[in-house]
Amino acid sequence: MWAWTVQRGRVIVAIFCLLAPVNYVTAQEELAYETIQPSHIRLGESATLRVTSLSGELKNVTLPAVSGLSFEEIGRSQGLEFVGGTSLPSSSILIRVTPQMAGIFSIPGLTPKSQPVVLDVVNADDVSALGAPKRAVTPTPPLVTTAPLPKGVELKAGGAAFVHLVIPRHEVYVGESVPVDIEVGVRPGIVTSLNGLPTLNGGEFTLNNLSRQPERRDKVIDGNPFLVMTWHSVLAAVKPGDFSLSVDTPLTVKINSRSAEDMAFAAWLGGPFLQSMYNGIAPKEVTITSPSTELKVLALPMEGRPKDFSGAVGDFQVSSDISPARAAAGDPLTLRLRVSGAGNFDRVDPSMFDHLDHWKTYPAKSSFTPGDAVGYKGEKVFEQPLIAAQSGEQSIPGLELSYFNPNTRRYERAHTPPIKVTIATSLADSSLSAPVEAQSPNGAAASRFAQGLRPDHPSPQISTSELRPLYFQVPFLAAEATLALILAGSWFAVRPNPARATSKRAARTLAQLDEAARGGDSSSFFDVARNALLQAFAARWNVSPDQITSAELRSRLGTVGEDVERLFALADEAKYSDHQPGSTDFRRWLNLIRGQLLGEGK
Amino acid sequence: MRALKVAMVLVGLALCGGLALAQAQALHSSPPKYSADGLYNLANSYARAGKPGLAVLNYERAALLAPDDADINANLEYVRASAHVAVEPRGRLARIALAVNPACAAWAGVAGIILAGLGMLAKRIGRRFQWARVVSVLIGAALIALAVSNAMLMWPRMHEAVVLINQTPARVSPVPMGDTAFELPEAETVTITAAHEDFALIRTRSGRTGWVSRANLGAVVPQTRG
Numbered sequence: 001m002w003a004w005t006v007q008r009g010r011v012i013v014a015i016f017c018l019l020a021p022v023n024y025v026t027a028q029e030e031l032a033y034e035t036i037q038p039s040h041i042r043l044g045e046s047a048t049l050r051v052t053s054l055s056g057e058l059k060n061v062t063l064p065a066v067s068g069l070s071f072e073e074i075g076r077s078q079g080l081e082f083v084g085g086t087s088l089p090s091s092s093i094l095i096r097v098t099p100q101m102a103g104i105f106s107i108p109g110l111t112p113k114s115q116p117v118v119l120d121v122v123n124a125d126d127v128s129a130l131g132a133p134k135r136a137v138t139p140t141p142p143l144v145t146t147a148p149l150p151k152g153v154e155l156k157a158g159g160a161a162f163v164h165l166v167i168p169r170h171e172v173y174v175g176e177s178v179p180v181d182i183e184v185g186v187r188p189g190i191v192t193s194l195n196g197l198p199t200l201n202g203g204e205f206t207l208n209n210l211s212r213q214p215e216r217r218d219k220v221i222d223g224n225p226f227l228v229m230t231w232h233s234v235l236a237a238v239k240p241g242d243f244s245l246s247v248d249t250p251l252t253v254k255i256n257s258r259s260a261e262d263m264a265f266a267a268w269l270g271g272p273f274l275q276s277m278y279n280g281i282a283p284k285e286v287t288i289t290s291p292s293t294e295l296k297v298l299a300l301p302m303e304g305r306p307k308d309f310s311g312a313v314g315d316f317q318v319s320s321d322i323s324p325a326r327a328a329a330g331d332p333l334t335l336r337l338r339v340s341g342a343g344n345f346d347r348v349d350p351s352m353f354d355h356l357d358h359w360k361t362y363p364a365k366s367s368f369t370p371g372d373a374v375g376y377k378g379e380k381v382f383e384q385p386l387i388a389a390q391s392g393e394q395s396i397p398g399l400e401l402s403y404f405n406p407n408t409r410r411y412e413r414a415h416t417p418p419i420k421v422t423i424a425t426s427l428a429d430s431s432l433s434a435p436v437e438a439q440s441p442n443g444a445a446a447s448r449f450a451q452g453l454r455p456d457h458p459s460p461q462i463s464t465s466e467l468r469p470l471y472f473q474v475p476f477l478a479a480e481a482t483l484a485l486i487l488a489g490s491w492f493a494v495r496p497n498p499a500r501a502t503s504k505r506a507a508r509t510l511a512q513l514d515e516a517a518r519g520g521d522s523s524s525f526f527d528v529a530r531n532a533l534l535q536a537f538a539a540r541w542n543v544s545p546d547q548i549t550s551a552e553l554r555s556r557l558g559t560v561g562e563d564v565e566r567l568f569a570l571a572d573e574a575k576y577s578d579h580q581p582g583s584t585d586f587r588r589w590l591n592l593i594r595g596q597l598l599g600e601g602k
Numbered sequence: 603m604r605a606l607k608v609a610m611v612l613v614g615l616a617l618c619g620g621l622a623l624a625q626a627q628a629l630h631s632s633p634p635k636y637s638a639d640g641l642y643n644l645a646n647s648y649a650r651a652g653k654p655g656l657a658v659l660n661y662e663r664a665a666l667l668a669p670d671d672a673d674i675n676a677n678l679e680y681v682r683a684s685a686h687v688a689v690e691p692r693g694r695l696a697r698i699a700l701a702v703n704p705a706c707a708a709w710a711g712v713a714g715i716i717l718a719g720l721g722m723l724a725k726r727i728g729r730r731f732q733w734a735r736v737v738s739v740l741i742g743a744a745l746i747a748l749a750v751s752n753a754m755l756m757w758p759r760m761h762e763a764v765v766l767i768n769q770t771p772a773r774v775s776p777v778p779m780g781d782t783a784f785e786l787p788e789a790e791t792v793t794i795t796a797a798h799e800d801f802a803l804i805r806t807r808s809g810r811t812g813w814v815s816r817a818n819l820g821a822v823v824p825q826t827r828g
Binding site: 330452453457458470471480484491 | 639676681684712752756
């Protein structure tokens with residue numbers, strides 16, 4: 001009877017327990033989460049990102065954009081999920097995630113409430129990567145070492161994880177790069193995902209990009225298996241002082257949310273089914289922090305600081321070269337300064353040449369080749385193009401780099417020796433000197449060009465100092481312009497002059513009159529005289545010769561007009577009679593006519 | 603008549619002065635060093651040495667002094683064809699105008715100016731010998747046209763250059779580290795359109811432009827003597 005009562009009581013309690021989580025779940029807000037399986041893959045493989053909603057049908061989600069990852073929706077599913085022992089309808093979207101490169105990727109949440117997930121991608125040939133889904137056909141067990149927890153480090157998140165900042169030195173200089181390691185240990189199965197990369201606390205330091213791919217080791221710590229991931233980076237202080245540093249790492253951990261009494265009661269219920277419905281384990285996001293590490297940052301000394309010190313702190317070596325070592329004037333050459341060693345290469349900035357005699361200089365550009373995963377060691381190459389302005393043996397002075405060496409605690413200066421370079425005459429300048437055919441290296445090309453050539457000409461007789469045609473030479477153009485100007489000026493200068501023509505005509509008429517007078521030909525004398533005077537008066541007064549009357553002659557010429565009128569009468573008389581004037585008369589009339597024809601009269 | 607005589611004297615003086623000036627400049631600048639035959643022989647030696655760029659450059663220079671020389675033109679075409687460099691054919695008018703030696707064309711221009719000027723001047727002075735005046739003006743105008751057309755066709759060649767190095771990079775900017783837009787074959791003739799420090803902006807016959815180091819180019823007409 002007692003046993004029956006106990007059994008019945010257990011059933012009633014179980015029913016109450018089954019109903020209780022329903023109220024708990026329905027009181028929650030919209031519940032959605034994301035998982036990615038597997039979270040560690042090799043390059044060339046794909047992972048499946050599952051977005052699950054427990055509060056109704058999941059609508060379309062926008063695929064995220066993550067550099068180096070491609071996303072493709074491959075399907076949807078619906079079902080029931082047991083949460084805290086309660087079955088809830090779930091809706092999921094399956095997305096295939098395919099990486100294009102190795103690294104650790106943080107995929108942002110696709111729903112407002114979901115958190116980002118981390119996908120770790122390793123190279124296909126990376127045999128050291130853990131969690132490789134496709135190993136050899138005969139898998140070898142991973143090498144697991146047993147190690148204690150690092151000194152001063154405590155397990156966090158219920159003993160599921162720890163984080164440790166490893167700094168090799170505790171006294172550094174401002175600007176000095178210090179390599180640091182960040183170790184994060186997690187218990188697989190309990191820590192479901194890393195929700196982001198470790199971050200440094202404190203704004204007085206800069207932490208360079210963490211190495212894309214952490215080193216992984218399996219360790220057994222305190223009897224529990226741990227996956228220990230180690231990131232490498234470089235720390236630099238921006239100001240002097242005493243500081244304490246720590247690192248935060250976000251995780252998702254499966255945590256049992258039930259109290260010990262509840263768990264004891266679940267055990268008391270008995271039966272795996274009832275226990276699984278009442279175990280109370282749920283994922284929870286936590287951020288674990290590393291123990292603080294003290295760091296003393298010293299200021300760079302002012303004593304002995306070179307003027308050209310650019311802030312480089314480290315241990316550097318320099319070398320230089322130029323290529324090509326032989327060139328022609330005008331050819332670009334490349335002067336290289338190689339700075340190698342360890343330190344803050346971003347502050348390594350040697351002054352290349354701003355000016356060099358007989359050289360044309362151009363701004364230098366630099367490139368850095370890291371020698372390790374974080375760029376603490378490596379080689380920085382500065383390339384400066386130079387163009388030789390003159391031929392001959394040239395010497396390029398050495399280059400210098402000033403830096404502070406934290407090992408010796410003083411400023412140092414690295415030198416390169418001067419560089420000799422031979423500059424030949426440029427091809428364009430040597431185009432007028434005959435080639436040395438015997439030294440021609442390209443014999444095949446030479447024969448190809450020589451086969452169809454017409455023969456040489458005899459020795460030249462005529463030569464000139466200028467290839468530019470005469471009409472493009474300034475002196476010749478000036479002479480031509482002067483010539484044209486003179487001709488144009490002459491053309492204007494010798495413009496026909498009516499007065500000059502009249503005078504010539506008058507001279508001819510006077511010569512005829514003189515000849516007639518000497519011959520005593522009065523008829524011809526007076527006839528020629530009358531015609532010449534009429535023409536002259538008509539031209540002078542702008543009237544027709546027929547319109548010139550005796551009255552007009554008297555009015556225009558006055559007393560002279562009467563003489564002219566008398567001359568016209570004598571002309572008629574001589575024409576129709578044999579009147580012969582004397583030599584004195586001819587002279588008088590000649591003077592009168594000359595005076596009128598040559599413009600002495602009005 | 604006296605004005606004509608004065609004009610003739612002035613013309614003569616101007617001619618003599620211009621020639622004397624040109625001659626003096628030529629003598630004072632540098633000793634004579636260019637001759638068509640010398641450049642042709644030099645180009646032949648470069649061609650035999652397997653340097654088509656320098657060969658084409660000197661053929662081009664020889665052709666400037668003797669454009670009607672058949673040997674120069676034949677070898678120039680041959681070397682270009684052997685170097686696989688395309689040649690742009692010239693039009694008939696250009697061939698006629700460029701068949702005249704530029705020096706002869708220049709003096710023909712001077713003669714044209716004198717003939718045309720005197721013909722017009724004579725018409726101004728008197729009316730005798732009208733046919734002679736007309737003929738003088740016409741011949742003068744024809745000579746001037748010949749000289750001008752020759753100069754116009756020759757002008758682009760004043761800015762031409764020959765690529766001396768094979769696969770010469772033509773860059774997008776006039777700096778040694780500028781990106782390469784395309785490469786030029788040796789012996790290609792290009793036109794220089796601008797210059798910046800040690801680089802020249804060139805245009806190829808196909809119309810592409812880029813900045814080329816001047817050290818890799820040989821100007822057909824050197825800009826500076828010496």
